[in-house]
Amino acid sequence: MPPRAAERAPVLGGAVLDPTSILFITLDSCRYDTFAAASAPNLKQIGPLHRADAPGNFTFASHSAMFVGFTPGDATRREAYVNPKYGKIFRMQGGGSAGPAEPFVSLNGRNVMDGLKRLGYLTLGAGAVGWFNPTTPTGRTLTLDFDRFFFPGNMHSLGRQLAWIDRELSDPGAKRVFLFLNVGETHLPYYYEGAPWPRLPSPCLAFGTQNDAVESRRRQLACLEWVDGQLAALLARFQHANVVICADHGDAWGEDGVWEHGVSHPKVLEVPLVFRLTQPPTSHSRQRRPLWRKASGRLNRTLVRLADRLPT
Ligand SMILES: [Zn+2]
Numbered sequence: 555m556p557p558r559a560a561e562r563a564p565v566l567g568g569a570v571l572d573p574t575s576i577l578f579i580t581l582d583s584c585r586y587d588t589f590a591a592a593s594a595p596n597l598k599q600i601g602p603l604h605r606a607d608a609p610g611n612f613t614f615a616s617h618s619a620m621f622v623g624f625t626p627g628d629a630t631r632r633e634a635y636v637n638p639k640y641g642k643i644f645r646m647q648g649g650g651s652a653g654p655a656e657p658f659v660s661l662n663g664r665n666v667m668d669g670l671k672r673l674g675y676l677t678l679g680a681g682a683v684g685w686f687n688p689t690t691p692t693g694r695t696l697t698l699d700f701d702r703f704f705f706p707g708n709m710h711s712l713g714r715q716l717a718w719i720d721r722e723l724s725d726p727g728a729k730r731v732f733l734f735l736n737v738g739e740t741h742l743p744y745y746y747e748g749a750p751w752p753r754l755p756s757p758c759l760a761f762g763t764q765n766d767a768v769e770s771r772r773r774q775l776a777c778l779e780w781v782d783g784q785l786a787a788l789l790a791r792f793q794h795a796n797v798v799i800c801a802d803h804g805d806a807w808g809e810d811g812v813w814e815h816g817v818s819h820p821k822v823l824e825v826p827l828v829f830r831l832t833q834p835p836t837s838h839s840r841q842r843r844p845l846w847r848k849a850s851g852r853l854n855r856t857l858v859r860l861a862d863r864l865p866t
Pocket residue numbers: 582583612613614683802803
C-alpha cells in the first residue's frame with residue numbers, strides 16, 4: 555500500500571539530498587531573548603535551544619570565526635557542539651585546540667567550505683548583509699570559497715535568496731551539499747518585505763536619536779516569526795540531513811546606554827543556537843580502508859624487509 559500523503563517527505567524537485575548534507579543558517583543580529591520568545595515552530599523543532607556566546611561582535615568577525623570552526627557556544631557546558639571548546643562541529647586541521655570530545659567532522663583546508671569541498675561537497679551560500687557582497691574586497695574574503703554565492707543587494711530579500719537556493723538545489727548534481735544562509739530581516743532596521751511598518755527610520759542605531767527598545771524588540775520578534783514561516787520548505791528539504799542555526803551576534807537595545815552591535819556588550823554576544831547533527835560526513839563520504847587491505851599492507855612491508863636481508 556502506498557504511504558499516505560502526510561507520511562511522504564516533501565518533494566521540491568531536483569536531486570534527493572544526501573543525508574550528510576549540512577544546512578547552516580545565521581540569523582543576523584538575532585538576540586537570544588528574541589528567539590526564546592518567538593513563535594517559531596519550524597526553527598525550534600530542529601533541537602533544544604541553547605543560550606550561546608557568539609565568537610565575534612559583528613558579522614565579519616563572527617562569520618570568519620565560524621567558518622574555521624569557532625561556532626557560538628556555552629562555555630559552562632561539557633557537551634560537544636554546545637561548547638565548541640569541548641568538541642567542535644567543524645574542526646579544521648591546525649585550527650585551534652580540538653577539545654576532549656570528537657568533532658562532528660574533521661576538515662583539512664582554509665575553512666569549512668574549502669574543507670567540505672575536498673570531501674566532495676557542493677558549497678552554496680546566500681548572504682544578505684553587506685559583508686557578503688562579493689564585489690567588495692572584504693565581501694570576497696567571506697564568499698570566495700563557496701562554489702556559488704548569491705548576494706541579493708539588501709537585507710530584506712529572503713524570498714529571492716530562497717528562490718536562488720531552490721534553483722541551485724534543483725540541479726541534479728546537488729546531492730551532498732553544504733548550504734549557508736545568512737538572513738538579513740532580523741538585522742536592524744528589522745524589516746521584511748511587506749511588513750506593516752516603514753523600513754526607516756530604524757528604532758535601533760548606534761548613537762541614534764530616535765532609538766526605541768520596545769519597538770526594536772517588537773519588530774525583531776515579528777521579523778523572526780515571519781522568517782520562520784518562510785524557511786519551512788527549506789527546513790523540510792533538509793529534514794533528514796544536518797542543520798545548524800544560530801545568530802552571528804545580537805544587538806544591544808539601550809542596556810548600559812549601548813545600542814546596536816560591533817561592541818562587546820553581553821547582549822551583543824548572547825545568541826541562540828539550535829542544531830541537529832546526526833549524519834556525520836565520515837559515514838558516507840570517506841572510504842575507509844578495509845581491514846584486510848591494512849593487514850596485507852603490513853605483510854607486504856614485512857616481506858620487503860625480509861627480502862632485503864636475504865643473501866643474493
Ligand atoms: Zn551580523
